[in-house]
Amino acid sequence: MVVRPNVKELPGPKAQEIIKKNFEALAVTTQDPDTLPIVIDHGDGILVYDVDGNVFYDFGSGVGVLNVGHAHPRVVEAVKKQAEKFTHFALNDFFYENAIILANKLAELAPGDFPKKVVYQNSGAEANEAMMKLVKYGTGRKRFIAFYHAFHGRTQAVLSLTASKWVQQERFFPTMPGVEHIPYPNPYRNPWHIDGYAEPDELVNRVIEFIEEYVFRHVPPEEVGAIVFEPIQGEGGYVVPPKNFFKELKKLADNYGILLADDEVQMGVGRTGKFWAIEHFGIAPDTIQFGKAIGGGIPLAGVVHRADIAFDKPGRHASTFGGNPVAIAAGIEVVEIVKELLPHVQDVGDYLHKRLKELEEKYEVIGDARGLGLAQAVEIVKSKDTKEKHPELRNEIVKEAVKRGLILLGCGDNSIRFIPPLTISKEEIDVAMEIFEESLKAALQ
Numbered sequence: 001m002v003v004r005p006n007v008k009e010l011p012g013p014k015a016q017e018i019i020k021k022n023f024e025a026l027a028v029t030t031q032d033p034d035t036l037p038i039v040i041d042h043g044d045g046i047l048v049y050d051v052d053g054n055v056f057y058d059f060g061s062g063v064g065v066l067n068v069g070h071a072h073p074r075v076v077e078a079v080k081k082q083a084e085k086f087t088h089f090a091l092n093d094f095f096y097e098n099a100i101i102l103a104n105k106l107a108e109l110a111p112g113d114f115p116k117k118v119v120y121q122n123s124g125a126e127a128n129e130a131m132m133k134l135v136k137y138g139t140g141r142k143r144f145i146a147f148y149h150a151f152h153g154r155t156q157a158v159l160s161l162t163a164s165k166w167v168q169q170e171r172f173f174p175t176m177p178g179v180e181h182i183p184y185p186n187p188y189r190n191p192w193h194i195d196g197y198a199e200p201d202e203l204v205n206r207v208i209e210f211i212e213e214y215v216f217r218h219v220p221p222e223e224v225g226a227i228v229f230e231p232i233q234g235e236g237g238y239v240v241p242p243k244n245f246f247k248e249l250k251k252l253a254d255n256y257g258i259l260l261a262d263d264e265v266q267m268g269v270g271r272t273g274k275f276w277a278i279e280h281f282g283i284a285p286d287t288i289q290f291g292k293a294i295g296g297g298i299p300l301a302g303v304v305h306r307a308d309i310a311f312d313k314p315g316r317h318a319s320t321f322g323g324n325p326v327a328i329a330a331g332i333e334v335v336e337i338v339k340e341l342l343p344h345v346q347d348v349g350d351y352l353h354k355r356l357k358e359l360e361e362k363y364e365v366i367g368d369a370r371g372l373g374l375a376q377a378v379e380i381v382k383s384k385d386t387k388e389k390h391p392e393l394r395n396e397i398v399k400e401a402v403k404r405g406l407i408l409l410g411c412g413d414n415s416i417r418f419i420p421p422l423t424i425s426k427e428e429i430d431v432a433m434e435i436f437e438e439s440l441k442a443a444l445q
């Protein structure tokens, strides 16, 4: 028997009190208490228990962090054991063996038959900062190409790569100069809005042509250090590019000696059914930025990169907490658990995709259901014909779902992502789909 979500009152009295205090004490982030008024007491696997005793299914996984689920016993044990020995010893000055063990595991899992190294950071944005410094230092080139709708983080230099929402940029200009943006090959909404270019091959060709024809018209290719990309755009709406896209991108990059910098902060660590999402696309990137899920909820991030662009002198780059021993201990367990889970993720991921596709067939407002593994999303539109985006309805659906105990997160302008912990069962997916459909119907009324 699966445990079902159970919500009596949301927010309950205790949650209301805490949310009020939160806004008195803390800076505004992206919290939206009208949509997600959830104050956690504790979590267990895919379940979240709030302070008033309400029970939820977590289909957001703490924004893609809890791939192994809440409080996985093996992660908890590893953290406890490590915390009893030492919680910090500054990897920038000293040494501990676990840091090497995890680095070797991550490098071995990364595609590409070339020597690799790892630099540890604390957040996804920092991982991308480190990647930019590695590329600049290792290649001597200072410019980057990134994609429209990309999200790579919010620190000052990384903001120059992020092209997701203007609110993230407003009043923060100037960010780092030298970044050109190009359209991401979105099979559902091709960026040229011209009929006929929706064919995957044509879409890929157009993006490659765009770089050659428009970017390289004014940017000397030999000044470009890397093309930075998400293997599936996450915050941009869980957009899966055509299968051959990265192969074609790599051909272009190789022609000009440009590196490929793969941001796997949201899609890596088993989320798509492969350890790294880029494995679906058959290329070896030069850098892989990781974060979010790797520490099982403890901040840990970094870059696996070609050894020949490594920082080479003490002081070039370091971070006091980068590679914190408690986070590393959790990371080692996470890698092992995720490796064991990969066949399961492919199986339940296909099942979730099938269930969402059935709903796409049934409802006019679901324009597209897409994803790989347990990185799935639906795009909410006014009608299938016009594909006009319907963000208001999307927001209503998320609200209705949360009221019924299903935590969902929006992404893109009008999409909803379904990213439960990788441990989820088909029975739990069935319960979630039942709640999602009820919520959709309620939102449509």
Ligand SMILES: Cc1ncc(COP(=O)(O)O)c(C=O)c1O
Pocket: 122, 123, 124, 125, 126, 128, 151, 152, 153, 154, 230, 234, 235, 263, 264, 265, 266, 267, 291, 292
């Ligand atoms: C692809 C990607 N890169 C980078 C980041 C930034 O990570 P962080 O919030 O840990 O700085 C995110 C966060 O959502 C992300 O999805």
